[in-house]
Amino acid sequence: MGLTLHAQKNIYGYVQDSATGERLIGTYVKTIQQSASTSTNSYGYFSIQTTTDTTFLYFSYVGFADKIVAVYPNTELPLNITLSASFQLKGVKFTGRKDEKIVNSTQMSAITMNVNQIKMMPRFMGEADIIKAIQLMPGIKGGSEGSTGLYVRGGGPDQNLILLDGSPVYNASHLFGFFSIFNTDAINHVQILKGGFPARYGGRLSSVLDIAMKEGNMKKFKAEGSVGALASKLTLEGPIKKDKISYMISGRRTYLDFLLQPLFQLANGNNGYSQGYFFSDMNAKINWKVNKNNRLYLSYYTGKDKYYVKSKPYSYLYDGKTISDKSEDRNQWGNQLGGLRWNKVLNKNVFINTQLNYTKYYYEIVQSAESSEVNDTATLEQLNYNGFTSSIRDYSIKSDVEINNGKHYFRVGFSAIAHQFVPGRNTIKYKETGQRSIDTSFGSDQTNSLETSLYAEDDYEFSKKLKINYGLHFNLYNYKKSFFPSVQPRFAARYLLSKSWSVKASFANMRQNIHLLTNNNLGLPNDLWVPATDKVKPMSSNQIAAGFAKSFNDLYEFTFETYYKSMNHIIEFKEGASFLNVNNSWENKVAAGKGRGYGFEFLMQKKSGAVTGWIGYTLSWIKRTIPEVNFGKEFYYKYDSRHDISFVLNYKENEKWDYGMVWVFRTGNATTLATAAYPGYSPTSFYTTSPVYGYNGRNNFRFANYHRLDLSITRHIKKKWGMIDINFSVYNAYSRINPFYYKISTDNRGNKQIIRVGLFPILPSLNIGFKI
Amino acid sequence: MKNLFILTALLFTFIFTSCEKTEKVDNFPRHEGKLVANCFFTSDSTFKFVLSKSLSPIDNAPFKQLNSTKAFIKIYEDNIFFDSLVCKGGLYPTYTSTTNRTASALHNYRFECNYPGLGKVSGEDYLPDSSSVLKAKGYYTILNSYYDNDSVINGNYFTNLNIELSNNNPYLMVFIQKNSYYQGSSYPTGYQEIYEDITDLNSANETEYIASRLYISNSAGVKNINLKWTTDYGIVYKKRTTADYNIVVYSCSKAAFDYLKRQSLQWENQDDPFSQPTPMSNNIVNGYGIFGGVNVTNYLISF
The missing domain is CATH 2.60.40.1120 (Carboxypeptidase-like, regulatory domain)
Structure with a gap:
C-alpha cells in the first residue's frame, strides 16, 4: 500500500x-x-x-x-x-x-430520520407519517392531538421551511391536520434542523425540514402498495433506460367518502344529494444520469382535500314547464409543487446544483346553484355562485456551489423567489336570462413580493479538534415600494474532547418575510399566508445553542443541548379577531410583538441492531409579548409545554416479525378560560345586560397532561413474487382521553359542568402492504 | 359561506369525537364573587350606578342587581367631595345622585363604594370633551338601474353619508341610527341601528368596526375626522323613501373606550368558535365593572 x-x-x-x-x-x-x-x-x-x-x-x-x-x-x-x-x-x-458523525460534525440541532424506521413505528389509522414521527423528537411539538403541526423551539407553525425536493410546502397537512401530505412510500430521506442553521438556509425562523423524494429504481421495475383503514396507495418505479433514466410515481387516496356515503343515505334518505370527503396526492419524479458529471431531476407533487355536498341534476315538470336544478357546495384545498434540478460536478473540487421550483397552495369554498326553466318559447337560466379563495404561489430559482479546498469546505449560492399572495377573495356571480348579471370580486387583491438571497459559508477545520462553520446570509425583500434588507450572520463550532465526545455551540440570526395568519385554536387549511408589509414587518430571530454529543460503543448516540431563541415582529390575531371576518383587512386583524423560547433537550438514540429507537426529553418555556394582547403583559404561548418525553422502541425479532412502541407524555397545552362572569353595561342602559367575561390573563389555564401509548406488530410474509407486510397498530392503547378542548354543558339536574373532549380513544388499524 | 366551513369542521370533529370525560370543577380557576360597579358618567345627567355581584362562568345563578340601602357610594371631583348616591329601588335598582350635580368635561372623578359583605371598591376616570359633528352630507346612488314596465327607474341603491367630526378627544365611538317610514305611510319605524360599515377616510387612524359601531382611537393627532358611510343597500322600487338618520358620537375616556370596544367584541364573537378570546378591561379596584366618562353627541339629518 x-x-x-x-x-x-x-x-x-x-x-x-x-x-x-x-x-x-x-x-x-x-x-x-x-x-x-x-x-x-x-x-x-x-x-x-x-x-x-x-x-x-x-x-x-x-x-x-x-x-x-x-x-x-x-x-x-x-x-x-x-x-x-x-x-x-x-x-x-x-x-x-x-x-462518530454526530460527534464530528459542526452541525448541531439536526435530526435525520430513516423512512424504514418510520414505517416500523406504530401507525395512526394505518398510515405511517413522517411529521408525526418528527414530532416525537425533543424540541419539536405537534400542537393539538393528532395534528401534523410543527412547533420548534418556541416557534410557530409558520416558521418551518418545509422542502419537498427543494420546493417549499405551505400546508403540509391533510384532513384538517390529522395526516401529513408526505406519502412515506415516495420518500427517501428526511432531515430536520432546529437550530445552528448554516448560511445556506434562510427564509424561516425555526426549522428546516428537508424531505427528498425517491429517485426511482435504476436497476429494475418495482411496485409497492398498501390497503389501509383510511387510504390505499401504490408506488411504481423503475428504469426508463437501465442505469441512465429512472422514474417514480406514487399515488394515495382515501375512501372515507365511499364508506360514509351509505350512512349519509341511510340518515337522509335518497334525496338526490351526495356528500363526502377525500384527500389524495401524487408524487412523481424522473431522474436522468446525463453523464458521469451531470444529473437532472424533475419532481412533481399534487394533492388536495375536498369536502362536497352536491345534488344530482334533477328535472321535473311544473305548470307546463321543464325545470332543472343542480347545486354544489365544496370546500377544498391543496398543494402543487414542481422542481427541476441540475447537479453538475464541475471538476474535482466543485459541485454545483441549480434548480427551478414552483409551488402553490390554495384554499377555496364555493357554493353554486344552477337552474333552468324550459317552456315552449324560451329557456330561462339562472346561476348563483358564491366563492371564497385564498392562495400563495412561488416561482423560484436557486443555485448552490460547493467547493472542497482541504481544510475549507466552501458553499456559496443565490436564490430569487417571487411570491404571489391572494390572502382572501370573495367572488359573487349572478346570472339570469334577460336580467343584468353580476360578476364581482372583493376582498384582498393579489399582491406580489420578491426575495433575493446570497450566501457564503465555510466549514473550516481549524485544527484536529476544532472545526467551525461560519457564514453570512444576505436577503433583500421587496414588497411594493418598500425594501427590507438583512444580513444574517451564522456561526457554529465543534470541539472534540475525545474520539467519541464533542462540545458544540452555534448562533443563527434568521429573517422571515412571510407570515401565516393562523387561528390559535386549530390548525386549519384556511390559515392564510400573507407578505410582510410596512405595517406588519418581517419576522426575525436570534438563536444561541450549546451542547455536547457523545457516541457509545458505536451503537448509541447521545446529545444534550440548551438553547435560547428570541423572536421579533411575530404576529398573533388581535383579541376578538376572527379569521371568518373577511370584511376586515388582515393587517387590521393582527398584532405584532416579541417571543422567546428556551430550554434543554436530551436525546439518546440507538440506530442500529435488532432493537432501535430513542428516548427524548425536553424541558422548555415559550412566551410571547404582544402590546395589543393580554394588556401588553407577557404570556405563555398556547403550545408552551414544560415537560415533553418521548420513548420510541422498534424491535426486529427476525425477518418475519417487527414490533413497535411509542409512549409520549407532555404537559398540557395552555388555553384561555374566563375566570369571572358579570353583567355588561352601556351608557344608554341602567340595568344589567348580557354577561361579559373577565380573564386573569391570556392562556391562564392548562389542559390536563397529555400521554399516550401506541403499539404495533408487523408480519412480513415472503412470497415468490415479493413480500407482503401486514401491520396491526393500536393508537392510544390505554384509551387515554387527552383533551382537545373543554366545553361547558348542563347535567340532568340542570347544573353546569365542564367536559373534557378528546378526539381519539383507542384506535386499532390494519394495513396490508406489498412489494414486488 | 362561513357556515359551510363551520359545518365541515364540525362534521369531522363529530366523526372523530367519541370520547368525553367530565372534569372536576376544582381543576378550573376558582372564583370568589366580587362587587361589580357599573357607571358611565356624562355632562348631561347625574351619576348613576348599577351594582351586582360577579359569578363563576359556570355558575347557574342569574345576575341580580344589588339594592342594599346600607351601601354607600361617594363621588369626588378632582379629589374634592362631589356627591353621594343612594339606592333607588324598583325592578332595576340603581344608585342615584342626592344632589343632582352633573360632571363637567375635562375633570377627574373618583368613586368609593362600600357594600356590605363585598367590601370596598373604588375607581377613577376623567370626562373627555364632547366631539361635535361639523358637517354631514347625505345622498344616494342607484346602481344596476333599469326601467320597469311603467317606465319608472328601479335598481339597487346605496346610501352615502359623509361626516366630518371635530376631534377634541382621541377615543371615539360612532354609529348611525335610521328612522325610516313604512312604505307609503307616514308612520316611522323608530330609530334603529344600521349594521353596515363606516369607513374612516384617514387610514392613519386606528379604527375597528365591531357590531355596527366604529371605534376610532386616533393616535395620528388629526384635527378633524372624515367618515364615509356607504351603506343601507336596498332596492329602489318606483321611488326611494326619505329617511331620518341620527349620527351618534361617543367621546370616551380611554377606560370607557376599552370597555365598550371589548364588550362589543365579546358579544359579537359569542357564537364564533374561531375568534380570539377578549379579556374585559376593568378599572374597578377590588371589583369588576366600569367607571368611565363618556360625552354623547347626536346629530340628525334627513335625506
Whole structure:
C-alpha cells in the first residue's frame, strides 16, 4: 500500500443503494489513514481530501452494511459507491452505522430520520407519517392531538421551511391536520434542523425540514402498495433506460367518502344529494444520469382535500314547464409543487446544483346553484355562485456551489423567489336570462413580493479538534415600494474532547418575510399566508445553542443541548379577531410583538441492531409579548409545554416479525378560560345586560397532561413474487382521553359542568402492504 | 359561506369525537364573587350606578342587581367631595345622585363604594370633551338601474353619508341610527341601528368596526375626522323613501373606550368558535365593572 505523503488531492463521487441505484443522503465518509471525514450532501455527493497515494475510504449509512473502498492514484473519478441494505443479509445480521458523525460534525440541532424506521413505528389509522414521527423528537411539538403541526423551539407553525425536493410546502397537512401530505412510500430521506442553521438556509425562523423524494429504481421495475383503514396507495418505479433514466410515481387516496356515503343515505334518505370527503396526492419524479458529471431531476407533487355536498341534476315538470336544478357546495384545498434540478460536478473540487421550483397552495369554498326553466318559447337560466379563495404561489430559482479546498469546505449560492399572495377573495356571480348579471370580486387583491438571497459559508477545520462553520446570509425583500434588507450572520463550532465526545455551540440570526395568519385554536387549511408589509414587518430571530454529543460503543448516540431563541415582529390575531371576518383587512386583524423560547433537550438514540429507537426529553418555556394582547403583559404561548418525553422502541425479532412502541407524555397545552362572569353595561342602559367575561390573563389555564401509548406488530410474509407486510397498530392503547378542548354543558339536574373532549380513544388499524 | 366551513369542521370533529370525560370543577380557576360597579358618567345627567355581584362562568345563578340601602357610594371631583348616591329601588335598582350635580368635561372623578359583605371598591376616570359633528352630507346612488314596465327607474341603491367630526378627544365611538317610514305611510319605524360599515377616510387612524359601531382611537393627532358611510343597500322600487338618520358620537375616556370596544367584541364573537378570546378591561379596584366618562353627541339629518 503506497502510504507516501503526497500533495493534497480530492476524492469525490456518489454513494448509492446497490439494489435500487437510489442516492444515499447523509452517508458518512471517512479516510481511514487520516481520519478526515465528511458526509454525502442532498444529492448523495461527497468530496474529501487526502494526502496519500492510495486512500482507504470507509462508508457507513443507517440500515446498510459498511464498506471500505481503496482508491488508487489511477482510479477513475467520480466514484460510484454502492452500499447493500444490511437487513437483506442472511443470518439475520443487523448492522448499521458505526461512526462518530454526530460527534464530528459542526452541525448541531439536526435530526435525520430513516423512512424504514418510520414505517416500523406504530401507525395512526394505518398510515405511517413522517411529521408525526418528527414530532416525537425533543424540541419539536405537534400542537393539538393528532395534528401534523410543527412547533420548534418556541416557534410557530409558520416558521418551518418545509422542502419537498427543494420546493417549499405551505400546508403540509391533510384532513384538517390529522395526516401529513408526505406519502412515506415516495420518500427517501428526511432531515430536520432546529437550530445552528448554516448560511445556506434562510427564509424561516425555526426549522428546516428537508424531505427528498425517491429517485426511482435504476436497476429494475418495482411496485409497492398498501390497503389501509383510511387510504390505499401504490408506488411504481423503475428504469426508463437501465442505469441512465429512472422514474417514480406514487399515488394515495382515501375512501372515507365511499364508506360514509351509505350512512349519509341511510340518515337522509335518497334525496338526490351526495356528500363526502377525500384527500389524495401524487408524487412523481424522473431522474436522468446525463453523464458521469451531470444529473437532472424533475419532481412533481399534487394533492388536495375536498369536502362536497352536491345534488344530482334533477328535472321535473311544473305548470307546463321543464325545470332543472343542480347545486354544489365544496370546500377544498391543496398543494402543487414542481422542481427541476441540475447537479453538475464541475471538476474535482466543485459541485454545483441549480434548480427551478414552483409551488402553490390554495384554499377555496364555493357554493353554486344552477337552474333552468324550459317552456315552449324560451329557456330561462339562472346561476348563483358564491366563492371564497385564498392562495400563495412561488416561482423560484436557486443555485448552490460547493467547493472542497482541504481544510475549507466552501458553499456559496443565490436564490430569487417571487411570491404571489391572494390572502382572501370573495367572488359573487349572478346570472339570469334577460336580467343584468353580476360578476364581482372583493376582498384582498393579489399582491406580489420578491426575495433575493446570497450566501457564503465555510466549514473550516481549524485544527484536529476544532472545526467551525461560519457564514453570512444576505436577503433583500421587496414588497411594493418598500425594501427590507438583512444580513444574517451564522456561526457554529465543534470541539472534540475525545474520539467519541464533542462540545458544540452555534448562533443563527434568521429573517422571515412571510407570515401565516393562523387561528390559535386549530390548525386549519384556511390559515392564510400573507407578505410582510410596512405595517406588519418581517419576522426575525436570534438563536444561541450549546451542547455536547457523545457516541457509545458505536451503537448509541447521545446529545444534550440548551438553547435560547428570541423572536421579533411575530404576529398573533388581535383579541376578538376572527379569521371568518373577511370584511376586515388582515393587517387590521393582527398584532405584532416579541417571543422567546428556551430550554434543554436530551436525546439518546440507538440506530442500529435488532432493537432501535430513542428516548427524548425536553424541558422548555415559550412566551410571547404582544402590546395589543393580554394588556401588553407577557404570556405563555398556547403550545408552551414544560415537560415533553418521548420513548420510541422498534424491535426486529427476525425477518418475519417487527414490533413497535411509542409512549409520549407532555404537559398540557395552555388555553384561555374566563375566570369571572358579570353583567355588561352601556351608557344608554341602567340595568344589567348580557354577561361579559373577565380573564386573569391570556392562556391562564392548562389542559390536563397529555400521554399516550401506541403499539404495533408487523408480519412480513415472503412470497415468490415479493413480500407482503401486514401491520396491526393500536393508537392510544390505554384509551387515554387527552383533551382537545373543554366545553361547558348542563347535567340532568340542570347544573353546569365542564367536559373534557378528546378526539381519539383507542384506535386499532390494519394495513396490508406489498412489494414486488 | 362561513357556515359551510363551520359545518365541515364540525362534521369531522363529530366523526372523530367519541370520547368525553367530565372534569372536576376544582381543576378550573376558582372564583370568589366580587362587587361589580357599573357607571358611565356624562355632562348631561347625574351619576348613576348599577351594582351586582360577579359569578363563576359556570355558575347557574342569574345576575341580580344589588339594592342594599346600607351601601354607600361617594363621588369626588378632582379629589374634592362631589356627591353621594343612594339606592333607588324598583325592578332595576340603581344608585342615584342626592344632589343632582352633573360632571363637567375635562375633570377627574373618583368613586368609593362600600357594600356590605363585598367590601370596598373604588375607581377613577376623567370626562373627555364632547366631539361635535361639523358637517354631514347625505345622498344616494342607484346602481344596476333599469326601467320597469311603467317606465319608472328601479335598481339597487346605496346610501352615502359623509361626516366630518371635530376631534377634541382621541377615543371615539360612532354609529348611525335610521328612522325610516313604512312604505307609503307616514308612520316611522323608530330609530334603529344600521349594521353596515363606516369607513374612516384617514387610514392613519386606528379604527375597528365591531357590531355596527366604529371605534376610532386616533393616535395620528388629526384635527378633524372624515367618515364615509356607504351603506343601507336596498332596492329602489318606483321611488326611494326619505329617511331620518341620527349620527351618534361617543367621546370616551380611554377606560370607557376599552370597555365598550371589548364588550362589543365579546358579544359579537359569542357564537364564533374561531375568534380570539377578549379579556374585559376593568378599572374597578377590588371589583369588576366600569367607571368611565363618556360625552354623547347626536346629530340628525334627513335625506
